[in-house]
Amino acid sequence: MPNPFSPSFGVSPPLLVGRDDLIEEFVEAVEDGPGAAGRATLYTGPRGAGKTVMLNAIEDRTKAMGWLVVSETASPGFVERITRQHLPRLLRDFDPDAVHRRLGGLSVPVGPLGSGGVTWDTLESHVVAVGLRNQIEMLTDLLIEQETGLLITLDEMHQNQIAELRDLAIAVQHSFREGRELAFVGAGLMSSISDVVNDEVLTFLRRAERHHLGSVDHGDVQLGIRKPIEMAGRVITEEALEVMTSGTRGYPFLIQLVGAQTWRLHSNETVITVEDAQEGVSRALRRLGALVYEPALAGASAIDRTFLLAMTKDDGPSKMADIQERLGVDVNYASQYRLRLIAAELIESSSHGYVDFALPYLREYLRDEAAATI
Ligand SMILES: Nc1ncnc2c1ncn2[C@@H]1O[C@H](COP(=O)(O)OP(=O)(O)O)[C@@H](O)[C@H]1O
Ligand SMILES: [Mg+2]
Structure with a gap:
């Protein structure tokens, strides 16, 4: 009998469990209309927590409400993929005359379309040329009649893509201010999201709803x-x-x-x-x-690893004071590494003065690894 489970990253499970409340929260933000806080939402969580499949679920739900969806990963060139491929692909499903009228209404000059009437082929290069903000504007305008909107999702957000994120942010913020039917949902590791959120230009992300995808009951x-x-x-x-x-x-x-x-x-x-x-x-x-x-662990430094190994001496949460002693370092030094490892989603602070592993069985894995190298 075929195996129903899907143990691959990014592949939606046969049953997504434990996330119904979060999905409903987002759906409510879509229904509540422009200005609802959840119209910008960020999901954080370690590898395997289900960030990508959460985005998939959000996309499916939003599509079922009649919204259009642009789904991208924040790898280099994502803004260009949105403006050259995704948004033009969505715009071409509308009446070319209606698209043409909106192009004409933009403050950017649009060159002559040539003879033969308005077809998508004559429009496409103009649509691409007007850029992200105008494309979002045109599309959300065209969607008013259908009483739906546009969702943009961005997976694997990372500070390395900050320049492109700013381009996207400027366009999204502008549309939010104009009260357009637009929603944005992003996902990434907590460390990446924190860096991105602290960027001055990305103010709407600072106000975004943030949810940590933790373990399931x-x-x-x-x-x-x-x-x-x-x-x-x-x-x-x-x-x-x-x-x-x-x-x-x-x-x-x-x-x-x-x-x-x-x-x-x-x-x-x-x-x-x-x-x-x-x-x-x-x-x-x-x-x-x-x-x-x-x-x-690929991004962990030698000292990060030493910190993690010091934690493996405990069978449960580790006391920071003990870690500090085992490493022979002062409070500041230890807390600096504590923060780094929390941001990397390798550890979490379990209660005041304590840290614990954020990934299950990581303690056992590190112990085995250490035993094998002695
Ligand atoms: N809530 C959930 N219920 C059941 N399976 C899940 C859930 N979340 C994630 N998974 C499964 O876990 C794996 C990792 O999910 P993925 O979204 O790729 O994680 P991430 O993007 O956070 O690294 C996938 O096989 C997915 O089907
Ligand atoms: Mg993923």
């Missing part, structure tokens, strides 16, 4: 595992479900990875047993190193 994880299994025609014992659920530690990526690894063990049997579940969890965990920790 036990009950939601159960649902996210059981339902896809049953929909795909198999059943799972309560005990097996419990093993898989606790195995994920609420980490969204593990819902899919544990699900997929367990499913494939005996995919032709009806019942998923507790033995399958145990084996599935351990296979999933063995894959986390290459899929999650190595990429997540």
